[in-house]
Amino acid sequence: MYFSKFPPLILIENALSRVINRTEMASSRDTSSSSSASDRPLESTNFAIEIEPTSIQFSSAIHASAHDDTLQVRRFTPASRGLEPFHFLSSTKFAVLQAVEMRFDSSENKSIRAQLKFNIRMVRIKEAAVINAEDKWIACGLELLSDLRDFELWWLQQFSELERKIDAYNSNGSGWIVEQINYFDLCSALTDRIRYYRGRCANFSLPNQLAVKKAIINPPSDGNNCFLFACLAYLHNRDPGVMKSCHRLTTYSRWLDEIDLSGIALPVAISDLDVIEEKNSEICFTVFSWEDDEAYVIRQPLPGICASRKVIPLLLLRNSSS
Incomplete structure (x- = not known):
């Protein structure tokens, strides 16, 4: 007698959820394109996420990679500067989920290893005045997503790691603090399941x-x-x-x-x-x-x-x- 896992009902439920999600996204998406020629984006989309009391707008574009067959880099850029880092990141969650879903849909029998890389503006403050500013990169860990059901855990891991690293910057006594996220990249690589x-x-x-x-x-x-x-x-x-x-x-x-x-x-x-x-x-x-x-x-x-x-x-x- 042999027993084993049998998940077709789960797979059907996920497929229906993806169809519903795509329909909802299509009805709310502003499909006007914005991109820079120097970045050579292959696809660009604008989003507007309503968060009280303001509306946060950002663009999403796939950027050319030396390993396009395996690695995909999608950049999320705020339309305005000065946004609180975690406020901006939270507003992009749905768009990141859709990008991960499209990545799964574009491959057959593949898992994904994905991470978020943030370009942040650091400012140094001395005696209540900004004396220096520069842009730095913060990269979160590369984590495995076996299927779309892993997204929530993956997102929490990325969010928590960014929060931990920003807190370390702000509290290390050097005077440097994180002012804003300039943009961040969703880096995803296909891997055999x-x-x-x-x-x-x-x-x-x-x-x-x-x-x-x-x-x-x-x-x-x-x-x-x-x-x-x-x-x-x-x-x-x-x-x-x-x-x-x-x-x-x-x-x-x-x-x-x-x-x-x-x-x-x-x-x-x-x-x-x-x-x-x-x-x-x-x-x-x-x-x-x-x-x-x-x-x-x-x-x-x-x-x-x-x-x-x-x-x-x-x-x-x-x-x-x-």
Whole structure:
């Protein structure tokens, strides 16, 4: 008996969300172009974000890169100077999200490594007077986005790192403080999606119709505990260790006692899931089967349970040998 992750419903939901987001953006976007010839932008768009009590306007343009096939640099520039740094950055979040989404849409089966690089105006103050000013770069860390669902965490990491570095500048006693963000670059590089996210189910023979979708994850197992490892792989799929070494049993060793399977004979049967849900109040299970080239729901939890727990989608496959 084999269980694994089965996320087509999630993928469909994401696709619908992208269509809705594009429609909303298209209705609110001012498509007039603004760019400088020296920067050789390939695409330029103006945005206006309403934030009380003023409207912050900025332009977004793709800039030529020596590695256009891999690296893309999109610059966000405020239309006016003197904006408070974090006020400007917050106003661009939606546009950055759309740029990341278009980056995913332009590639097939790729992940993205992205970072924000800020060109900032630094001023040095002595005796309440500005005695010097210069522009400096602050670069945030290059982070992996496996899909669009990683954006919120990525944005928080970039925002927090910028805040930390600006605070360090402003409090180091040198007299230099950050006055404004002149502009910032969204740098994104395509990278091959690691096996875990490709969903190739490399260690299990899948029907062709499932294999080509690359949506089934086959976690490791050392015998009859495939159920446990399938659940752990799903619950911790954003853990850095799982993302890096998902095929190693030791990756999951710290979570082996996370799911209470006491009194359950291995391998786990579908009839055991009710008992497992009683023992584990934070999770529940939906089980799919694949028969005659179609997926069927063969077990689902009660609606009241789903509302308060994390639903783990599992796929049960049968073959001639097991």
